[in-house]
Structures are given as C-alpha cells and as structure tokens.
Amino acid sequence: xxxxxxxxxxxxxxxxxxxxxxxxxxxxxxxxxxxxxxxxxxxxxxxxxxxxxxxxxxxxxxxxxxxxxxxxxxxxxxxxxxxxxxxxxxxxxxxxxxxxxxxxxxxxxxxxxxxxxxxxxxxxxxxxxxxxxxxxxxxxxxxxxxxxxxxxxxxxxxxxxxxxxxxxxxxxxxxxxxxxxxxxxxxxxxxxxxxxxxxxxxxxxxxxxxxxxxxxxxxxxxxxxxxxxxxxxxxxxxxxxxxxxxxxxxxxxxxxxxxxxxxxxxxxxxxxxxxxxxxxxxxxxxxxxx
Amino acid sequence: xxxxxxxxxxxxxxxxxxxxxxxxxxxxxxxxxxxxxxxxxxxxxxxxxxxxxxxxxxxxxxxxxxxxxxxxxxxxxxxxxxxxxxxxxxxxxxxxxxxxxxxxxxxxxxxxxxxxxxxxxxxxxxxxxxxxxxxxxxxxxxxxxxxxxxxxxxxxxxxxxxxxxxxxxxxxxxxxxxxxxxxxxxxxxxxxxxxxxxxxxxxxxxxxxxxxxxxxxxxxxxxxxxxxxxxxxxxxxxxxxxxxxxxxxxxxxxxxxxxxxxxxxxxxxxxxxxxxxxxxxxxxxxxxxx
Numbered sequence: 001x002x003x004x005x006x007x008x009x010x011x012x013x014x015x016x017x018x019x020x021x022x023x024x025x026x027x028x029x030x031x032x033x034x035x036x037x038x039x040x041x042x043x044x045x046x047x048x049x050x051x052x053x054x055x056x057x058x059x060x061x062x063x064x065x066x067x068x069x070x071x072x073x074x075x076x077x078x079x080x081x082x083x084x085x086x087x088x089x090x091x092x093x094x095x096x097x098x099x100x101x102x103x104x105x106x107x108x109x110x111x112x113x114x115x116x117x118x119x120x121x122x123x124x125x126x127x128x129x130x131x132x133x134x135x136x137x138x139x140x141x142x143x144x145x146x147x148x149x150x151x152x153x154x155x156x157x158x159x160x161x162x163x164x165x166x167x168x169x170x171x172x173x174x175x176x177x178x179x180x181x182x183x184x185x186x187x188x189x190x191x192x193x194x195x196x197x198x199x200x201x202x203x204x205x206x207x208x209x210x211x212x213x214x215x216x217x218x219x220x221x222x223x224x225x226x227x228x229x230x231x232x233x234x235x236x237x238x239x240x241x242x243x244x245x246x247x248x249x250x251x252x253x254x255x256x257x258x259x260x261x262x263x264x265x266x267x268x269x270x271x272x273x274x275x276x277x278x279x280x281x282x283x284x285x286x287x288x289x290x
Numbered sequence: 291x292x293x294x295x296x297x298x299x300x301x302x303x304x305x306x307x308x309x310x311x312x313x314x315x316x317x318x319x320x321x322x323x324x325x326x327x328x329x330x331x332x333x334x335x336x337x338x339x340x341x342x343x344x345x346x347x348x349x350x351x352x353x354x355x356x357x358x359x360x361x362x363x364x365x366x367x368x369x370x371x372x373x374x375x376x377x378x379x380x381x382x383x384x385x386x387x388x389x390x391x392x393x394x395x396x397x398x399x400x401x402x403x404x405x406x407x408x409x410x411x412x413x414x415x416x417x418x419x420x421x422x423x424x425x426x427x428x429x430x431x432x433x434x435x436x437x438x439x440x441x442x443x444x445x446x447x448x449x450x451x452x453x454x455x456x457x458x459x460x461x462x463x464x465x466x467x468x469x470x471x472x473x474x475x476x477x478x479x480x481x482x483x484x485x486x487x488x489x490x491x492x493x494x495x496x497x498x499x500x501x502x503x504x505x506x507x508x509x510x511x512x513x514x515x516x517x518x519x520x521x522x523x524x525x526x527x528x529x530x531x532x533x534x535x536x537x538x539x540x541x542x543x544x545x546x547x548x549x550x551x552x553x554x555x556x557x558x559x560x561x562x563x564x565x566x567x568x569x570x571x572x573x574x575x576x577x578x579x580x
Contacts, residue, residue, distance in 0.1 A: 223514060
C-alpha cells in the first residue's frame with residue numbers, strides 16, 4: 001500500500017470570510033498536501049509528512065495556528081502543538097508558546113527529548129536552542145484576528161490545523177497545531193497538546209482533532225479511538241462514537257483519522273471542516289465549504 | 291454499597307529514608323483516609339473525598355506534592371494537579387504552578403470553570419482569585435528535597451499523590467497532585483494534569499497514576515483503562531494491561547483504580563507504592579514498604 005495523508009484546517013462555521021476566501025483556503029490545503037507528498041516521495045516517513053503539511057498550514061495566515069492564530073483575551077498569542085508516531089509511541093507537545101514560528105517543530109524537538117509535554121517560556125527556549133526561528137508577537141498577530149477579537153459574534157474560529165499519515169512502511173503519525181480559542185484567558189490549554197485527546201497515534205490508528213477542546217479532553221477522543229480500533233471497531237465507526245461523546249457534552253468539532261490500511265475518517269458536526277486527502281497514485285482531494 | 295476511597299503516595303524505591311520514616315508515612319496515609327472518610331460521612335460526594343485526601347497528602351512534607359515537592363533542575367518548584375468526576379465528565383487541571391499551597395484546589399477551581407487545563411502563572415492567579423492561599427517558593431522547598439537535588443543517586447522519588455473514590459450514590463472521582471520529577475527542566479509537565487493519562491474518571495472507573503510520567507502519557511493509561519472497563523474487562527485486568535504498556539516502554543510506576551462496584555486495583559512495578567484503602571464499615575488499611 002502506498003502512503004496516505006489527510007489534513008484539516010479546523011472545524012467551524014461557514015462564514016462569509018470562508019466563502020470569500022475559499023480559493024485561498026483550497027490553495028493552502030493543496031500546498032500542505034503537496035509538501036507532505038514531496039516529503040514521502042523524497043523518502044521521508046509519516047512523521048516528516050505530517051510536519052511538512054502542518055508547517056505550511058501554520059504559515060498560512062488565515063488558519064488558526066502559528067501566524068494568524070486566534071488572540072487571547074488580552075490580545076496576546078499562545079499556541080500549542082503536538083506530534084506522535086506509532087513506531088515507538090514517542091510523543092512531543094508544547095503548550096502556551098508565544099514566539100516559536102512553527103510550534104509543530106517545537107513539538108518535534110520535545111518528541112526527541114526525554115520529555116513529552118513542555119509549557120510556556122521553557123518550550124520556546126527549547127525550540128530556539130534547536131535552531132528554530134523565534135518571532136516577536138507582532139509576527140503572529142494579524143489585522144484579521146485583531147478585528148475578530150474586537151467584533152462580537154465573529155463566528156466560531158476555524159480552530160486548529162492537523163495532519164495524519166500512514167506511510168509506505170505502515171508507520172503512522174499524527175500532528176496538530178493551534179492558536180486556541182479566540183478571547184481565551186492566557187494560560188488556557190485546549191486538547192491539541194494533550195496526547196490522547198486532540199492528538200494520538202499508535203500502530204493501528206492516527207488521530208488529529210479540532211473543535212471545543214475542553215470536551216475533546218474530557219472524552220479523551222484520540223485515546224478512545226485507539227482503544228476502539230484495537231478492539232476491532234472500524235476507524236470510521238470509532239471516530240463517530242468518539243465524536244458522539246463530544247456531542248453528549250453539548251460540544252462540537254471534528255477530527256481526521258487514518259488506520260494502518262489507509263482507511264480515512266473525517267467526521268465533523270460543525271458547518272464545515274476544511275480538509276484534504278492525498279493517496280499515492282491519486283490526485284489530491286480537498287473540501288473547504290461543504 | 292457504601293463509599294470506597296483508595297489513595298497512593300507515589301511509586302518508588304524502598305529507600306533508607308522510607309524505612310526510617312515508615313511510621314510517619316503510615317500516619318499521613320491514615321490521616322488522608324480519615325479526612326476522606328469524614329468528608330463522605332459528612333455528606334460530601336466523591337469529589338470532596340478525593341480533594342480532602344489529597345490536601346492532607348500535599349501538606350505532608352515527605353510526599354512529593356505541594357510542600358515537599360521535588361525540585362526542578364534550577365532549584366525551583368513547579369507543581370501539577372488534576373481532578374475529574376464521573377457525574378458529568380467535568381475535569382480540571384493545573385500545570386507548572388509555583389505558588390498555590392494546595393494545587394488540587396486549583397484544579398477544582400478549573401473544573402468549575404469553562405476551561406479544563408490552565409498552566410503557569412495564570413493557574414496560580416485563578417486559584418488566588420478563588421481565595422486559595424498562595425505561598426512563596428520557600429514554603430514548598432524543604433531541606434530534604436534540597437539535599438536530594440544535590441545528591442547523586444538519591445533514588446527514585448516517591449512521586450505524586452492521588453486518590454480515587456466511589457461514593458454511596460455510585461459517583462466516581464479521581465485526583466492526582468505532584469511536584470514532578472527531581473531535577474526536571476522547568477516547563478516539563480508529566481502525566482498528572484493530562485486528563486486521560488495520569489488522571490481519569492468516567493461512570494465506570496476512576497484512576498490515579500504515578501511513575502514515569504512520560505510513559506503514562508504515551509500509553510494514555512487512564513483513558514485506556516476506561517475504554518477497557520467499558521468493554522467489560524475487570525478493573526484489575528484493565529489496570530494490569532495498561533501498566534504492562536508502560537513496561538513495554540521500559541518505564542515503571544503504579545496506579546490506583548476503583549470501579550463503580552467498589553472493586554479496587556492498586557498494581558505497581560516499582561519496589562513500593564505507599565497506599566491505602568477505606569471501605570465504609572471497615573477499618574482503613576495502609577501499606578508503606580511492602
């Protein structure tokens with residue numbers, strides 16, 4: 001079986017901004033899939049493909065991750081990201097980082113360290129020591145997000161970006177990156193860097209979530225899907241069951257998951273989940289406003 | 291069925307200090323169980339019992355949580371705690387707090403807020419606004435831990451305290467509190483505040499873990515036990531299977547779990563797991579150095 005990559009750019013509303021910018025969203029998703037494809041075709045594994053896709057999406061200012069992140073209540077930016085791989089169960093996550101240009105690369109540094117989760121200034125410092133660019137707050141804060149913070153009823157943010165991959169050797173990886181929820185109190189951390197909630201990979205399935213993060217933590221969405229798939233539940237049904245648990249808490253969102261045979265599930269209960277899939281030998285497919 | 295409370299004070303080595311101080315350890319465990327018992331007999335539910343037990347253990351300077359926490363590499367103290375209840379799946383956690391006298395009470399504040407995880411200064415500030423005492427670093431740093439930081443080969447810390455309870459109405463709760471690993475880099479967060487890893491409660495089982503935190507996160511121990519019990523696996527077997535997963539990563543530790551029928555599991559693969567159980571109508575039982 002050839003490699004399969006799935007990506008998402010956050011569950012949210014079908015707002016006017018999304019419809020106006022649909023082509024830019026689509027192009028960004030295609031670029032992310034293209035970079036992931038180039039990575040695997042260049043000999044990279046699942047982790048590298050996931051990272052490559054997420055770096056593109058973090059750098060695209062209309063997605064809520066990296067540059068263009070949603071702003072905290074005080075106008076600051078606090079980002080989180082996580083990465084996990086099946087081959088040895090290694091995981092890395094950063095939370096409440098403020099300066100690392102690509103938080104997913106900070107998560108990768110943590111994954112290769114004895115730690116799994118590093119928060120705050122220490123996480124930025126770790127990424128900086130590994131050579132990854134640090135930026136001032138002004139780099140991350142866009143006029144668009146400043147306006148959204150001030151506007152009442154700006155709609156739900158298309159929160160979080162993520163990617164999952166099974167590569168040609170059957171290795172799985174998952175990654176997620178987010179700027180959090182608009183107007184969140186500083187210090188608030190959602191499901192993205194909580195391994196087993198917003199991000200999960202084991203030898204059977206890789207998962208990246210988006211939505212009302214607190215509910216995803218309380219359901220333990222990623223780890224729950226992993227346990228269901230281990231018990232023989234198909235990835236699509238496992239994903240639906242986990243998402244139903246989120247719904248029972250009165251919350252919403254979506255997720256992407258891929259199993260080791262390349263089956264992909266991308267359920268969501270919000271209006272939209274901008275997303276895409278690339279399978280070796282096929283053209284990439286993306287959906288923005290459906 | 292009457293209420294059942296189980297507590298632990300961290301998986302670790304059977305060191306000379308433990309043996310010398312065995313009576314003090316035992317007394318502290320009995321005090322913690324006594325406070326939990328007084329809470330339920332006074333009409334409190336599972337959450338209150340768990341909190342009451344953990345407050346006692348955080349305040350006891352020989353346990354690695356609250357006062358007496360293990361020190362970071364730079365001599366500072368960073369603590370984490372989490373609380374979760376079955377009745378509505380609410381959860382709250384704080385990480386990298388430095389001043390909240392009882393981090394478990396900070397976690398309780400978060401549990402009653404829209405957030406689930408709050409890190410760093412913001413978490414201390416939240417607890418302070420709720421009226422919980424803040425202390426200078428000197429309150430938490432004990433001579434014992436300062437000496438251990440400086441001593442090579444001081445043995446594995448008895449890291450983390452925790453409690454689980456099923457109350458007379460069949461409601462479950464779990465809580466965990468820790469000072470982390472001795473000599474950890476600042477910003478490092480272990481499994482304790484990661485809901486679904488070190489702390490978990492659902493309508494079937496409540497879990498509190500201790501040990502090599504990174505491995506417990508990578509296995510998703512709490513959420514995995516929850517999923518296994520949901521599938522009909524007895525709590526003892528589910529706990530053993532999750533702990534075996536930790537062992538496969540070359541790591542160790544232990545956990546306590548209680549199911550809704552009051553079955554208790556307390557497996558550990560370290561030399562000791564100081565722990566205790568109280569069942570309504572029975573005298574409390576504690577183990578320190580076995």
